[in-house]
Amino acid sequence: MSTTVETGGREVPLAMLRDGETGIVVSVKSGYGGAWGLKKRLMDMGITPGTRITVVKSAPFHGPMEILVRGYRLAIGRGMAERIFVRVEETQAGCRES
Amino acid sequence: MNGRRLVIALAGNANVGKSVIFNYLTRLHQHIGNWPGKTVEKAEGTLHFKGYTIDVVDLPGIYSLSTYSIEESISRRFIAVDKPDVVINVIDASVLERNLFFTLQLMELETPMVIALNQMDVASRKGIQIDVEKLEEILGVPVVPTIAVKGVGIFKLLEKAVEIFEGKLSAKPKPVKYGEEVEQRIERIAEAVRDSGLPYPARYVAIKLLEGDREIQEEVEKADPQAAALARRLGEELEKLHGHSCPTLITSERYQAANCIAREVQRLIPPVKPTLGEKLHNVTTHRVAGYLVMAATLLSMFLFVFAVGNILSEFLSSLLYGLKPFFEGFFGTGFLAQLFWGGVVEGLIAGATIALPYVIPFYLVLYFLEDSGYLSRIAFLMDSIMHRMGLHGKAFIPLLLGYGCNVPACLGCRIMETQRERLIAAFVTTLVPCAARTVIILGLVGRFIGIQWALVLYVFDLLIIFLLGRLAFKILPGEPTGLIMEMPDYRLPHLRTVLSQTWFRLLEFLKIAFPLIIVSTLTVKLLEALGMLSFFTSLLAPVTVGWLGLPVETGVTLLFGVLRKELALIMLTTLLGTTDLSQALTPVQMTVFTIVSMFYIPCVATIATLVMEFGWRKALVITVSEVFLALVLGGLALRILVLTGLR
Numbered sequence: 206m207s208t209t210v211e212t213g214g215r216e217v218p219l220a221m222l223r224d225g226e227t228g229i230v231v232s233v234k235s236g237y238g239g240a241w242g243l244k245k246r247l248m249d250m251g252i253t254p255g256t257r258i259t260v261v262k263s264a265p266f267h268g269p270m271e272i273l274v275r276g277y278r279l280a281i282g283r284g285m286a287e288r289i290f291v292r293v294e295e296t297q298a299g300c301r302e303s
Numbered sequence: 304m305n306g307r308r309l310v311i312a313l314a315g316n317a318n319v320g321k322s323v324i325f326n327y328l329t330r331l332h333q334h335i336g337n338w339p340g341k342t343v344e345k346a347e348g349t350l351h352f353k354g355y356t357i358d359v360v361d362l363p364g365i366y367s368l369s370t371y372s373i374e375e376s377i378s379r380r381f382i383a384v385d386k387p388d389v390v391i392n393v394i395d396a397s398v399l400e401r402n403l404f405f406t407l408q409l410m411e412l413e414t415p416m417v418i419a420l421n422q423m424d425v426a427s428r429k430g431i432q433i434d435v436e437k438l439e440e441i442l443g444v445p446v447v448p449t450i451a452v453k454g455v456g457i458f459k460l461l462e463k464a465v466e467i468f469e470g471k472l473s474a475k476p477k478p479v480k481y482g483e484e485v486e487q488r489i490e491r492i493a494e495a496v497r498d499s500g501l502p503y504p505a506r507y508v509a510i511k512l513l514e515g516d517r518e519i520q521e522e523v524e525k526a527d528p529q530a531a532a533l534a535r536r537l538g539e540e541l542e543k544l545h546g547h548s549c550p551t552l553i554t555s556e557r558y559q560a561a562n563c564i565a566r567e568v569q570r571l572i573p574p575v576k577p578t579l580g581e582k583l584h585n586v587t588t589h590r591v592a593g594y595l596v597m598a599a600t601l602l603s604m605f606l607f608v609f610a611v612g613n614i615l616s617e618f619l620s621s622l623l624y625g626l627k628p629f630f631e632g633f634f635g636t637g638f639l640a641q642l643f644w645g646g647v648v649e650g651l652i653a654g655a656t657i658a659l660p661y662v663i664p665f666y667l668v669l670y671f672l673e674d675s676g677y678l679s680r681i682a683f684l685m686d687s688i689m690h691r692m693g694l695h696g697k698a699f700i701p702l703l704l705g706y707g708c709n710v711p712a713c714l715g716c717r718i719m720e721t722q723r724e725r726l727i728a729a730f731v732t733t734l735v736p737c738a739a740r741t742v743i744i745l746g747l748v749g750r751f752i753g754i755q756w757a758l759v760l761y762v763f764d765l766l767i768i769f770l771l772g773r774l775a776f777k778i779l780p781g782e783p784t785g786l787i788m789e790m791p792d793y794r795l796p797h798l799r800t801v802l803s804q805t806w807f808r809l810l811e812f813l814k815i816a817f818p819l820i821i822v823s824t825l826t827v828k829l830l831e832a833l834g835m836l837s838f839f840t841s842l843l844a845p846v847t848v849g850w851l852g853l854p855v856e857t858g859v860t861l862l863f864g865v866l867r868k869e870l871a872l873i874m875l876t877t878l879l880g881t882t883d884l885s886q887a888l889t890p891v892q893m894t895v896f897t898i899v900s901m902f903y904i905p906c907v908a909t910i911a912t913l914v915m916e917f918g919w920r921k922a923l924v925i926t927v928s929e930v931f932l933a934l935v936l937g938g939l940a941l942r943i944l945v946l947t948g949l950r
């Protein structure tokens with residue numbers, strides 16, 4: 206994937222973050238046909254608006270992502286990560302080479 | 304002894320140590336391992352304490368009282384509907400915040416409870432210090448620090464639970480206060496549902512209604528449609544006010560509360576160097592190295608089982624068959640003595656020399672891997688491949704456990720979220736060669752043809768699983784649910800846990816397998832003595848001899864193999880009168896026989912499990928299609944092997 210993550214306060218799906226980047230959850234979209242359960246599940250696991258998430262790594266072949274959230278390690282499928290919208294942290298962004 | 308009874312349930316997030324505490328209290332042997340989702344059915348045990356007969360109930364792990372998969376609703380129903388007298392809420396001190404999120408919900412349910420602040424050793428290793436008294440004070444619930452694997456704090460925990468029950472402890476849980484606007488509306492809904500006769504506290508019902516809980520919504524709709532309408536209306540108001548959906552609002556605020564509590568009671572001094580566990584984690588989930596490590600691990604696992612199995616097998620056979628002269632010296636060589644030797648003793652010896660040697664090292668390795676935490680890493684790596692079968696990575700865990708035994712593995716498929724996924728996962732799980740089939744693969748092909756060919760069979764099996772999994776996905780289409788799985792930290796496997804799990808699995812194996820071995824071999828020997836065996840074998844001959852090119856005796860042994868797969872091999876040795884099967888079977892016959900045994904039918908216990916989980920119709924479809932599969936594969940294998948010039 207060749208996506209450049211815009212940090213100017215724009216919201217991006219978590220799936221677009223690169224390894225090591227951190228974002229603050231803005232919203233979680235519900236699933237196909239309003240599959241409410243999955244959204245609630247993500248939130249019950251601690252992914253609520255305002256939560257800080259760090260992407261640790263992504264598995265190859267469009268595989269899942271490993272994230273750090275609320276002090277523990279969670280694996281979430283790529284499809285899930287596409288529904289979690291985050292704002293990339295400014296401070297993090299400042300530290301990265303431009 | 305008075306008859307005072309007390310029901311205590313163990314509840315909490317997955318993988319926090321509930322089953323360890325349960326086993327400690329009841330001396331039972333619930334499945335323990337380091338990955339989330341092992342306990343999928345509630346388990347009960349009793350214990351006597353301070354004049355009480357206490358029923359302890361171990362529940363599947365849950366992250367929230369809003370539930371998704373079967374095993375989670377079992378927990379919720381038990382806590383909210385069956386209402387144990389006391390709930391012991393087991394929480395993982397090293398992941399305090401997420402665990403408290405669930406604790407806060409239990410408090411909303413107003414369940415009498417005690418908190419077991421477990422894994423204190425892990426927490427302190429991670430540099431987390433927790434002010435227990437402060438936590439107790441904030442929550443208004445007794446908190447007992449524990450280290451379950453060492454039994455630390457468990458006695459005190461039980462004492463507190465009983466005191467809560469007796470009302471000696473004046474616990475006053477202080478549940479979450481939501482934001483002003485939310486609180487007002489909770490109050491109003493609670494007022495409205497107070498007299499609707501639902502078996503839950505009014506405030507809990509109000510919160511769950513706003514949280515969008517389907518089950519509660521339906522119950523309220525039935526009991527008091529007006530209250531349900533009010534809740535909907537107030538929920539919409541809140542959504543307008545905050546711009547977030549109501550469930551989001553409630554969940555966020557509850558997490559916020561958990562976060563505040565966690566921050567207030569814990570001090571974090573993270574270790575400077577990355578721990579060994581973290582380094583291991585990075586390697587084993589690496590995009591390249593991860594797969595190499597996985598392949599190497601599985602390969603060395605099989606080589607280990609094979610090597611140890613062979614040594615044990617040889618040792619045991621020379622030991623046990625050496626008994627024959629003594630036996631004959633004692634019982635003579637008359638008809639009954641021969642029947643006894645051939646039907647009972649030889650069956651037992653065959654069981655001991657063929658099955659046990661491979662089963663023991665196999666379970667040891669499997670439980671070692673399970674307790675280390677490696678399985679969830681494999682699930683992570685395998686997620687994208689599992690998606691091709693309409694599943695997600697977590698399904699790979701029951702699949703792996705299937706190598707031990709298909710029965711718990713099929714039950715374990717409950718961790719999958721939808722019925723469709725459960726069915727596909729259970730179907731492919733029945734194709735995994737369990738320990739019994741490993742006995743045949745390693746004991747026949749591995750031993751007499753070569754370990755590399757046994758390995759080829761395992762790989763072939765994986766290929767078939769993948770292809771049939773895809774086929775099942777085509778037949779049962781649907782969007783695979785995404786993976787959401789906690790990856791717990793690596794941990795040095797707890798030796799006693801590994802040994803005791805192996806030991807009890809082995810006992811189970813002995814208890815079920817050996818009586819069956821005796822009865823089956825005795826039956827066959829009797830039939831043989833009465834001259835009726837050839838009748839049965841000749842009935843099956845067109846298939847076994849004609850299509851599969853196997854010796855005629857295999858017909859009966861394969862039939863008995865339905866009871867337990869390794870019987871197919873054990874009985875073959877008793878029927879052919881030798882454990883050196885290379886004298887009785889050609890390599891091609893061994894391969895065909897092994898392929899057929901791998902696939903031809905799930906064993907009786909597995910079929911029963913399938914019936915229980917999916918109904919007899921689906922169980923029948925799976926069973927019949929696997930019989931056909933085995934016959935097709937076996938017949939094809941024979942013809943291809945013969946074509947390539949092998950004999």
Ligand SMILES: Nc1nc2c(ncn2[C@@H]2O[C@H](COP(=O)(O)OP(=O)(O)OP(=O)(O)O)[C@@H](O)[C@H]2O)c(=O)[nH]1
Pocket residue numbers: 316317318319320321322323324334335336337338339340341342343362363364365421422423424425449450451452453674797800
């Ligand atoms: N170091 C340490 N390990 C623990 C402690 N308690 C439990 N464990 C380990 O944690 C893992 C999970 O324990 P279980 O009892 O199987 O967890 P559970 O809560 O029953 O999990 P599920 O049934 O999957 O919900 C096992 O590997 C245990 O050995 C503890 O106090 N200290």
Ligand SMILES: [Mg+2]
Pocket residue numbers: 321322323333334341342361362363364
């Ligand atoms: Mg358990």
